[in-house]
Amino acid sequence: MNVLEILLPAVCVVMICLPLVKVFTGKVTKKEAKFRLYTHIACFFVCVIGFSLFQLNGMGVFAEGETVVNSITGTMAQGLGFLAAALATGLSSVGAGIAVAAAAPAAIGAFSENDKNFGKAMIFVAMGEGVAIYGLLISIIMIFMKL
Structure with a gap:
């Protein structure tokens, strides 16, 4: 496994979850909670678009020539x-x-x-x-x- 395969999803999960930490602890106002929720949703869609562009550009995380064992290929x-x-x-x-x-x-x-x-x-x-x-x-x- 590459470092990129481990680090990139971990950074994305932290980026998505970080705005809601204070909301769950109850230390924010209603207005700030709405802003944090919108930030959470925006971060999610940024990650989805980023991963989609990552795949569309042909930039795979596997090195060329490396084969994946038991890969699922489908239509x-x-x-x-x-x-x-x-x-x-x-x-x-x-x-x-x-x-x-x-x-x-x-x-x-x-x-x-x-x-x-x-x-x-x-x-x-x-x-x-x-x-x-x-x-x-x-x-x-x-x-x-x-x-």
């Missing part, structure tokens, strides 16, 4: 399939989180009113979690599907 369709699988999992998990955030407090309230409501209320919480499981299953099917 654009395979890459988009992996992206679709990641989106299916991620967005279904976000949807399940929203559903559980709404259903769980209502289930706890119904259970505190009457002990017989526990089973009925937990069904709705489990239905919200089912959305994430279905998204995960769809992404597994997408990944292992041979086109």
